[in-house]
Amino acid sequence: MSETPVEQTQQTTTTAAPQEEAPAPPTWSARVDNLKGLLKQLRDLPYCTGITPLDPESSTLFFKTANGASFIDFTDPKDEDLSLLAAACQPASFGRGEEDVYDDSYRKAGKMDVTDFSILFNPWASGMLDTINQMLLRKRNAGNSNVSIKAQLYKLNVYGPGSFFKSHVDTPRGDYMFGSLVIVLPTKHEGGSLVFRHDGQECVFDTAAAASSEPTPHAAFVAFFSDIEHEVLEVKSGYRVTLTYNLYFAVPPKPPTNLGLVPSEGDPLLTLKSNISELLATPTFLPDGGYLAFRLAHKYPITPSSTVLHSVRKRLKGIDATLYETCKSLSLTPNLRLLYRYEKEVFLFRTAPISCLLDKYVDMTKFNPEDLEDLACFLLSDQDQARCRVTYAWDGKEKKWPEELRHIYNKAVPTVWIVPYKSALNTFEQKVETYGNEARVETVYHEVYLVVRLKPFATRFEVEGKNKEGEKVDDEDEKKKGEVLK
Ligand SMILES: O=C(O)CCC(=O)C(=O)O
Numbered sequence: 001m002s003e004t005p006v007e008q009t010q011q012t013t014t015t016a017a018p019q020e021e022a023p024a025p026p027t028w029s030a031r032v033d034n035l036k037g038l039l040k041q042l043r044d045l046p047y048c049t050g051i052t053p054l055d056p057e058s059s060t061l062f063f064k065t066a067n068g069a070s071f072i073d074f075t076d077p078k079d080e081d082l083s084l085l086a087a088a089c090q091p092a093s094f095g096r097g098e099e100d101v102y103d104d105s106y107r108k109a110g111k112m113d114v115t116d117f118s119i120l121f122n123p124w125a126s127g128m129l130d131t132i133n134q135m136l137l138r139k140r141n142a143g144n145s146n147v148s149i150k151a152q153l154y155k156l157n158v159y160g161p162g163s164f165f166k167s168h169v170d171t172p173r174g175d176y177m178f179g180s181l182v183i184v185l186p187t188k189h190e191g192g193s194l195v196f197r198h199d200g201q202e203c204v205f206d207t208a209a210a211a212s213s214e215p216t217p218h219a220a221f222v223a224f225f226s227d228i229e230h231e232v233l234e235v236k237s238g239y240r241v242t243l244t245y246n247l248y249f250a251v252p253p254k255p256p257t258n259l260g261l262v263p264s265e266g267d268p269l270l271t272l273k274s275n276i277s278e279l280l281a282t283p284t285f286l287p288d289g290g291y292l293a294f295r296l297a298h299k300y301p302i303t304p305s306s307t308v309l310h311s312v313r314k315r316l317k318g319i320d321a322t323l324y325e326t327c328k329s330l331s332l333t334p335n336l337r338l339l340y341r342y343e344k345e346v347f348l349f350r351t352a353p354i355s356c357l358l359d360k361y362v363d364m365t366k367f368n369p370e371d372l373e374d375l376a377c378f379l380l381s382d383q384d385q386a387r388c389r390v391t392y393a394w395d396g397k398e399k400k401w402p403e404e405l406r407h408i409y410n411k412a413v414p415t416v417w418i419v420p421y422k423s424a425l426n427t428f429e430q431k432v433e434t435y436g437n438e439a440r441v442e443t444v445y446h447e448v449y450l451v452v453r454l455k456p457f458a459t460r461f462e463v464e465g466k467n468k469e470g471e472k473v474d475d476e477d478e479k480k481k482g483e484v485l486k
């Protein structure tokens with residue numbers, strides 16, 4: 001009864017204008033959809049391009065020939081000199097799995113190793129590396145100036161008429177390599193555009209047009225994340241001469257800081273932080289706690305014998321670095337994980353798929369995936385000092401686990417995938433790209449996942465492991481540490 005007078009008061013005070021009902025707050029699933037859409041909008045182009053003037057002091061290329069040596073001045077290259085350079089090259093190979101192969105249906109081009117040529121032009125003297133650092137790595141993290149990069153000359157390539165290089169990724173040469181840089185020297189040619197494909201998007205960069213866009217001699221450059229699939233289209237006429245460099249984070253890179261994040265007006269980044277915090281503040285969202293999980297937009301080089309997965313946070317690229325920093329700025333603890341997804345034709349797992357997050361590369365060939373008990377032991381134990389967390393996709397509905405698998409599911413962490421796993425693969429090995437620009441070395445690209453552990457809603461915002469009364473609260477993840485299947 002005590003509520004009646006309040007209602008009456010509200011009615012009397014709103015007689016002047018009819019009271020509009022406050023809109024219901026968005027549901028947790030609407031907020032999740034918003035966040036998914038926002039991350040799509042935030043995807044950056046995976047490359048940056050530009051042109052740079054070529055001055056006469058650095059534009060001469062000296063190269064070995066069958067009979068001695070020759071040179072070309074790229075401020076005024078002559079056709080006969082270019083064909084001499086093409087003839088001095090060897091056919092370019094590429095990596096197919098662990099083998100280096102020549103196959104001119106996949107790659108038709110000439111290559112020259114760094115031991116066989118010399119040119120004074122370099123990307124650091126022209127300030128190009130700073131531009132790449134800014135445009136490719138720090139576009140959204142303007143204040144994060146502590147990343148420095150270096151470039152290492154890799155090859156000279158000549159693409160004559162009819163040359164091309166079909167879709168491939170650039171083989172990672174070590175954990176610190178993040179990109180490739182191609183300098184297209186100013187020669188008259190047609191075709192040879194570079195095409196990028198990433199996350200269902202395709203972009204084309206017309207390198208020939210860029211290299212001839214100014215009346216004075218200019219080289220075109222394109223820098224891109226080397227885990228991105230790319231292709232060189234057929235050269236129709238003339239010679240396309242390139243210098244390729246591998247781009248590395250300078251060692252040791254520092255982890256991203258929260259200093260930056262200076263989005264310009266209209267940048268969807270402005271809403272990323274508030275979207276995440278509103279989602280976490282929704283009481284119906286993972287009310288008993290769980291993981292918020294994102295597949296990172298890029299793949300990262302992992303050397304199974306030595307990569308410390310945690311250290312990959314210092315080498316995050318583009319939107320991945322932004323997401324990591326945004327989580328940190330919300331006082332969340334983002335962790336990087338590899339994912340093992342069980343996909344065998346086992347009836348029960350197909351109806352309720354699970355995946356396992358690992359904080360370290362684990363050789364999956366060690367256990368027998370046909371044997372459920374073996375799998376359960378693997379998934380719920382810590383293997384090779386790696387921490388394994390079994391997860392299932394949470395959708396807000398009460399789950400009834402099949403009796404036979406209850407011992408696994410009861411320990412599984414409910415997880416909301418903002419960016420879901422991409423490939424339905426059940427071994428790490430299959431995630432490796434088949435075609436690279438060099439035979440595969442020990443280091444391979446892996447999908448990496450960013451996960452944030454959320455406490456149950458009632459204690460989600462308590463600071464430093466203390467509850468409202470100042471009592472110490474156990475961290476769920478810590479409690480599970482070392483827990484093995486009995
Ligand atoms: O020449 C280009 O534009 C790209 C070449 C390339 O992808 C490579 O050498 O791996």
Ligand SMILES: [Fe+2]
Nearest residue numbers: 169170230437
């Ligand atoms: Fe490439």
